[in-house]
Amino acid sequence: MAHGALDPFEADAGAVIPPTLYALRREGSSESPEGLLSWVVGLAHAHCLGPRTLVKYLLEQSERHADFWSDTAYFERHCATVNGLGRYALTMLDALGRPRPSKAQCMTLLGLAHLLPFNGEGLLARNPRWCPACLCEQARKGQRPHHPLVWSFEHYRVCHVHQGFMSERCPACGAEQAFLPIYPSLLHCNACGESMIVRPPGPADLEVTSSQEEISAFDRWSASALVDLVSRIPELQRAGSLAQMQQNLVDLAASLTQGNRKGLCEALGLQPRAINGWLNKDERPSLALLLRFCHGLNLLPADLFLANGAIGRAELPKPAQTPSSDRQERPMLGYRQRELLERQLELVLENPSDYRGLAAVAHQLGLSRHALKYWFPAQSKEIVLKRRMAESRTLERRYRTDHEYLQQVITELVASRVYPSRRKVERMLGQRQLSLMRPDLYTAYRRRLMSLQ
Numbered sequence: 001m002a003h004g005a006l007d008p009f010e011a012d013a014g015a016v017i018p019p020t021l022y023a024l025r026r027e028g029s030s031e032s033p034e035g036l037l038s039w040v041v042g043l044a045h046a047h048c049l050g051p052r053t054l055v056k057y058l059l060e061q062s063e064r065h066a067d068f069w070s071d072t073a074y075f076e077r078h079c080a081t082v083n084g085l086g087r088y089a090l091t092m093l094d095a096l097g098r099p100r101p102s103k104a105q106c107m108t109l110l111g112l113a114h115l116l117p118f119n120g121e122g123l124l125a126r127n128p129r130w131c132p133a134c135l136c137e138q139a140r141k142g143q144r145p146h147h148p149l150v151w152s153f154e155h156y157r158v159c160h161v162h163q164g165f166m167s168e169r170c171p172a173c174g175a176e177q178a179f180l181p182i183y184p185s186l187l188h189c190n191a192c193g194e195s196m197i198v199r200p201p202g203p204a205d206l207e208v209t210s211s212q213e214e215i216s217a218f219d220r221w222s223a224s225a226l227v228d229l230v231s232r233i234p235e236l237q238r239a240g241s242l243a244q245m246q247q248n249l250v251d252l253a254a255s256l257t258q259g260n261r262k263g264l265c266e267a268l269g270l271q272p273r274a275i276n277g278w279l280n281k282d283e284r285p286s287l288a289l290l291l292r293f294c295h296g297l298n299l300l301p302a303d304l305f306l307a308n309g310a311i312g313r314a315e316l317p318k319p320a321q322t323p324s325s326d327r328q329e330r331p332m333l334g335y336r337q338r339e340l341l342e343r344q345l346e347l348v349l350e351n352p353s354d355y356r357g358l359a360a361v362a363h364q365l366g367l368s369r370h371a372l373k374y375w376f377p378a379q380s381k382e383i384v385l386k387r388r389m390a391e392s393r394t395l396e397r398r399y400r401t402d403h404e405y406l407q408q409v410i411t412e413l414v415a416s417r418v419y420p421s422r423r424k425v426e427r428m429l430g431q432r433q434l435s436l437m438r439p440d441l442y443t444a445y446r447r448r449l450m451s452l453q
């Protein structure tokens with residue numbers, strides 16, 4: 001096949017595409033490109049091959065193969081960094097016959113290689129992550145299922161579109177997924193074959209994804225900051241530099257803390273010497289620290305490497321931050337904690353003389369009514385039902401007593417040869433705060449009078 005001409009994926013002159021490969025259009029946009037691993041899975045699918053089989057074949061053809069090849073280590077660990085900025089990203093591009101620079105390079109973080117450390121803390125996620133809602137939308141739009149490059153970041157923990165935690169385990173069996181799966185699908189679990197798109201409803205699924213925590217403001221901010229970072233890789237590759245970052249850091253300290261770098265770090269909740277390495281030793285900032293630093297200043301990480309004046313808008317965080325009411329409404333419960341509460345709820349439900357309502361039970365467990373209903377929907381329903389049954393039984397009992405009293409009043413009047421007029425009966429009922437205004441009592445009174453006539 002004459003791929004040079006047919007390839008819609010790129011038109012780079014001199015692209016050496018292995019002659020046996022089909023061309024495959026990449027999904028996403030220039031702002032939010034698809035990740036290279038995702039594209040390779042799609043490529044394998046187009047060839048009806050397992051991604052591992054395809055990649056193994058491609059790497060064996062590649063000149064770099066001899067350097068490091070070990071099947072197990074590669075598929076278990078190293079391939080996790082194919083979307084990154086190190087040698088495994090380069091190797092994969094070489095193996096695919098993509099020259100550098102090329103559009104294929106934009107599916108990796110290679111454009112940031114001069115700014116971030118190769119094995120930086122908190123750069124890439126250790127397992128593939130996905131947003132089920134995004135995958136669902138792709139399917140609806142008729143796109144090839146794919147993982148955007150931004151999903152590769154360790155700190156992209158929340159989908160910036162759907163504001164939910166990224167999934168890391170199969171919703172059916174809980175298995176983590178491989179970066180280069182055995183089967184060429186991003187929509188099915190490689191362990192059990194179930195669909196990755198369906199999310200079981202209710203809190204049960206939180207246990208699979210992230211039961212211990214709720215989405216923090218930092219997670220939300222990091223997600224949008226990383227989307228911005230990816231969309232500006234071409235600009236950063238062209239104009240971003242460590243020297244500019246150092247100049248910006250000096251300017252930030254000068255404008256915010258009178259040149260006091262230690263004070264600047266402390267104001268951001270960081271170690272006093274956190275940025276010394278960046279300033280004095282030409283260290284590249286780890287993404288983990290970079291995000292915390294920029295979050296504190298409300299500054300986009302990309303702007304720290306550029307001379308665009310954005311750092312002039314940075315500001316120190318306000319000292320007092322009130323906890324959100326959301327947090328108190330719905331505390332995140334750990335697995336053990338939930339087990340403990342569940343046992344207490346069982347006791348309440350088994351006790352035949354405990355007819356307390358939801359609010360009272362929630363209070364006993366130290367939860368709000370809302371939280372109780374959220375975490376224990378089935379038990380909450382039963383508590384409400386039990387309460388209602390008890391209430392209707394009490395009501396029934398009171399109802400019977402009222403009617404017995406009415407009959408007693410009429411019987412006594414008749415026995416003393418007094419006509420049980422409405423006025424007289426009403427006065428007697430009034431002694432017990434009852435009245436013939438109550439329809440049930442009035443009907444019973446009328447029926448009794450008729451039987452007397």
Ligand SMILES: [Zn+2]
Pocket residue numbers: 131132133134135159160161162163
């Ligand atoms: Zn999403």
Ligand SMILES: [Zn+2]
Pocket residue numbers: 170171172173174175189190191192193194
């Ligand atoms: Zn599974």
